[in-house]
Amino acid sequence: MTNSVTAVAADLSKITTGAGDYQADVIIIGGGNAALCAAICAAEKGASVMLLERAPIAYRGGNSRHTRNFRCAHAAPLGVLAGEYSEDEFFNDLLLVTKGNTDEVMARLVMSKSSESYDWMTKQGVIFQPSLSGTLSLSRTNAFFLGGGKALVNAYYQRCKALGVEVRYNTTVLHLNINEGECDGVLVEADGVQTYIRAKAFVVASGGFESNKEWLQEAWGEAAKNFLIRGTPYNRGEVLKQVLEQGADSIGDPTQCHAVAIDGRAPEYDGGIVTRLDCVPFSVVLNENGKRFYDEGEDVWPKRYAIWGRLVAAQPNQIGYAIIDQKSSELFMPSVFPATQCDSLPELLQELGLPIDEAMRSIQQFNEACTDGDFHPTELDGLTTKGIEPEKTNWARPIDTPPYYGYSLRPGVTFTYLGMNVDQSARVTFNGIASKNVWAAGEIMAGNILGEGYLAGFGMTIGTVFGRIAGTEAGDYV
């Protein structure tokens, strides 16, 4: 799956407002975690529910397929979660990553409902497990899904089946027919045929627009062409765009996306977790002109990978090259693609396509600037360079022991921040007034809470809590 998904023009003449039978009480647009939680809750309220998933069955679940845990507040040990994680601590963690760019009331709503959501998820068939190796730092805060996000998605689809939810795959929503904040129906396309489907209530949970490269280019220009999309190619944001065009209030920076530095050889779409590269803190990173451009050892990698997404995006042709030597070759999670490996540095630089003289000069300057001291790979060791620009402030060891290894780095887009504004009942607002029958949940409204940065596992918490609220409200409404 390397091809992007293309857009289809809507044939608005098929829309027959107010005419024809309702084909369902509630229509859910999207097929990921938030959509599924909404579908289950609406169906549990006795509503007839139709879920429209754009992807084929093999790719159902949006970016939830790639997730692996759920951040959850708890006053005492809960299931696989150890110790205590108070709402206040949770909120402080959010403040740190968003630099205050959040809505406290909405954020605390999610946090206060996260604990009961854990039980709810278990009842729906989701199975948790203690945190994975290498993620022990999350064992108190994040509940891991056994088998990861796709197993969770599978469990929810089975639950939907048991509840009689009608799931339509390969079905793209082209248009929501909204008048004064009230939706009459949706125009959908499946197998090349466009049809208009009426329903009483609508939950929009179709994700962001990170796989829509044309849209990304509006904010990032030509550079966006070199971005890799870590998740589903189906998050094209067309539903988001046209609901916003019809007067829904937007929230979140329309030009920003969350991007991390990933393996430059990753597929254009859907590479997921395995494309991560954790070698940067132990590397010298050069741009394609053979120059260093940032402190590789500023902090531990989990706190820096997002910054590096933007750093690499700002380099010529949006590419970086991380170079390490034998000493550091086993200090990070194994990469999915083997490193370029050579016994001499000039050979390696040539193989990577870097200008040899300039790159050698950068590495030699770096090596000469390294100082003596103790090296501790798992903590900030203060092993710093002296007298070069930029400095490397931790884990600075000369690159001098063959074999040498090189990886290319590219920006990998995870999600976008632009979304639609909702109130506490998940209703989409139009000019500040809550819609009568349109709700939103998941990434499409996460900007209400996550204005900047990211907190591991929090996207799933927002999606689950707001998916449940939206589904319950929609089920009550019909």
Place this chain on the structure above:
Amino acid sequence: MSDTSVVKLNMHDEAVRQLTVCNSCRYCEGYCNAFQALTRYRSFDEPTVSHLANLCHNCRGCFYACQYTEPHEFALNIPALLANVRANNWEQHIRPSVVSRLMQATLWPYVLITIVFAVLFTFVLNVSWGSSEPFYSSISHNTLVLIFLPLFILPWIALINGLRSYWGSIGGQRLVMADITHAFGSAASMKQLSGGQGQGCNYESGEQYTSIRRWAHQATMYGFLMCFASTSLATVYHYVFGWVAPYEFFSFPKLLGVFGGLFLSAGTASLFYLKIKADNELGSVQRRAGEYAFVVLLFLVSTSGLILYWAGGTAFASGSLVIHLAFIATFFVSLPFSKMVHGFFRLAALCREAQIKRLA
């Protein structure tokens, strides 16, 4: 030989490719110890791949949870990959390999061997079909021993040699009691078939977890062991105490035999049903016939034994006896060459895994 080595090389490259993706993901770590073991390695040589393959129970949890199965370009299918590596291991180490390869993959050798034994028992031992003669009066006990002893011993020699060869190939070291206890404890409870969190496996119902396979396998394994214990005990009764069969219903050999037989028949019938329902593409496709042959043979061993028990004193007694003995003889002759061998390799892998952890 050159042809097979090319095939093997390709398979190893494919194993390295797929396991490398797994190792940088690790979402499946909670399912079983094969994935937990995987995280110890940064690269995968042939012994490592073999070791991981023999830890795998083909529960398929990892396949249905995988983001990287087809149509994704990474095209992972770990259950099928490891099933093939595993079966290659058996065929490579249990010699003669040509017999292993034939019997792992095809059904007709089992049919042929059974017919040969049935004919042999009928004519050489001069059994008259349709007679109601009781058990040991139609074939003398000493004749039985003469026939069964070499049949019993030779395959075990092949098996033990094969296991030693496998153990050496994966770098196994001298075992201590703790390794063995650990391995047998795990096998006895089928811990790994719990799926990690007790939810069972994805064998026959696609993405849905069930515990049917675990129960079916437990019934098969314990049923088999009970039948084996029954025969062993009867042997002790015969030689040590001079108590000659047939035994009362409320005797250990009889109770173990009848209930063991019932478990074994029910277990293998269930496994057969599960195999039909399961997706072939997640196993060793080219060895399907051999796998079915083995399950059916085990079913026939126990079911013919039960029939023999109920046919005692009727006109079907001698016929049932011949058929039952033919199945048993076939089972023992094929033991190291059939799917039966998986249990021994699995135990060896569990011992090795316990050993690696102990030495770490």
